[in-house]
Amino acid sequence: MTLLDRVRAAGNETPAASRATRDEMLEWLKGRVREQLPADDIASLAKGNPERARNEIRAVCRAAFEGSGRFDTGLAEQEALADTLIDSMLGFGPLEPFLADESITEIMVNGSRSLFYERDGVLHQSEFCFASDDEVRMLIDRIIGPLGRRIDESSPMVNARLAQGHRVNAIVPPLTLDGPMLTIRTFSSRVITLQDMVESGSIEECVQRLLIWAVRARKSIAVSGGTGSGKTTLLNALSCHVPPDERIITIEDSAELRFSEHPHVVRLEARPRNAEGVGEVTIRDLVANALRMRPDRIIVGECRGGEALDMLSAMNTGHEGSLTTLHANSPKEAISRLVTMVRFVADLPVDVIESQIASAFDLIVQTARGADGSRMVSQIAVISPGESIRECIVAPIYQRDICGGAGVWLSAPEWVGDLVKLGIATDKEVQSWKEMSLCVS
Structure with missing residues (x-):
């Protein structure tokens, strides 16, 4: 007797057709599947060939309905019940x-x-x-x-x-x-771009243009913000503007960054300890290893520990244009956080660490989340050494109220004047940006 015949025979033993709740039908259907496909067989099949496992369960479900007059259901409802059962047995169930x-x-x-x-x-x-x-x-x-x-x-x-x-x-x-x-x-299958952010109101067009110029000019950028403020989304959008002739190495605790078009991306992911307590590979280990992989850009998904010291060393020794995110409520607080991270692994004076930060980073982009759930760039600050070689100056150049309204530009980064010589922007584009953001004619 074939599998379908066994299911039909089992179904014929049930009473005549009657209406039942969805839960009752699912329980009955699950019982029929369990009779024909033991749980171990389903698990083994799902691990080796998930699509075949789905097809096998669907075939048993169809045969069960064909061989039973217990439930008064249409074909569409039967298929929906089968999908629900398959999701509960192989997928994320109700999720x-x-x-x-x-x-x-x-x-x-x-x-x-x-x-x-x-x-x-x-x-x-x-x-x-x-x-x-x-x-x-x-x-x-x-x-x-x-x-x-x-x-x-x-x-x-x-x-x-x-x-x-x-x-x-x-x-x-x-x-x-x-x-x-x-x-x-969850993460969208489509990469959210800076243009998408302009259209949604998360950033203004003048902010988009400056950030694109900063990435192409190899300025090192830290995106700071609170939990759920859109740091990783913005980092990913910035990464998409790295020129295609540069080699990117991404380092993440859990791989979230996505690149749809860039031809040369190497993705590294940290690994936790296994059940025996061994085998851990930290972000700091990966940053150190990335330096031996001939990177043009190093992108660290989130800087939150000793890897901060290795990142600063890399940025100060020929790896300009690197990108990262970190948790902080303001650009000034971001500097303090970086100092704390470095001091976790190196007993260095604060002023020495701050001088390294001033040499390494060019911009800090602050993200924020409004009470209505909207996300936006609320502040941009330029990082530079002060009069003393061991001084880190945080100078805001753009601010926007999270309660709404347009942002206000306080000044322009000094390197904007070099964009024409670098071939990144034309003199007309730079002048247009100044007129739009700084009201300079």
């Missing part, structure tokens, strides 16, 4: 619709109590919630299992990156008091 919606940037599962998602910077509570904490825990295991990670009482936290690029954080009891927690930061 699939959220992941498929590119307008959603964050998904937060608070055990079985609630599920929230972020769209356009604003939190929304979903009507859906998981039936039990065990269901959430099984989903977490299904997500991190193929990534070679584990989570249990001895290792109750995990950070991972999915094949689609989404960033996952999971934390379970005993560290959480209200069940297992799952947070997924």
Whole structure:
């Protein structure tokens, strides 16, 4: 007897057709699939050939409905039930619709109590919630299992990156008091450009032009801001303007940067300790290694530790034009943060570190997030050495109120006057920018 015949025979044993709730139909369908496809077989098949596993489950579902008169359902509803079951067995289950919606940037599962998602910077509570904490825990295991990670009482936290690029954080009891927690930061399949940011109001056209010039002129830039303020998105948009004849090496804790057109990008990703507590490769290790890989530009996704010292050394020894992000609420605070990071790994005087920062960085671009969830560039500051060789001057040149309105330019960077000689902009373009931003005629 074939597989389809067995399913039809099993289905014929059920009572006559009747209307049932969606949950009842799913449970019945899951039982039929489990009878014909043991869980171990499904897991093995999904690991080796996910598409075939989906097709096998779909075939069993179709046969189950064909051989049963229990449920009064149309073909479209049957297909929808099969899709839901497949997602719950192989994919992200109830989270699939959220992941498929590119307008959603964050998904937060608070055990079985609630599920929230972020769209356009604003939190929304979903009507859906998981039936039990065990269901959430099984989903977490299904997500991190193929990534070679584990989570249990001895290792109750995990950070991972999915094949689609989404960033996952999971934390379970005993560290959480209200069940297992799952947070997924999603990323659009399309790279958001500076032009997209102009159209959405995140930056002004004059800001876009200056930032493009800064990247092409090999100015080292730090993007600072709070959590969720759009630092990585802006960093990615800036990276897209690196000339195609330069070799880019990106270094990230969890690979998020994407390049759709640049022909020469080498992507490196840090690695945590394994279950035995060995095998860790830090961002600092990768920065040191990147210097031996003939980089034209080094892009560090986030600078938050000892790698700050290696970045400063690289920028001051021939790797101008490097880019990074860091957590800070203002450009001045960004300098203090960098000093603190360096002092974690080197017992150097503060003034010496600040002089290195002044030599290494040219611009700090501050991002901010408004109360309505909107993200914008709120400040741009020029970094330069002071009169004393061991002094770091932070001079704001652009400011914008996060409550709305146009930004105000206070001055222009000195290097804007060199753009014509470098062949990056024409004299007419520079003059037009000054008229637009500084009201200089």
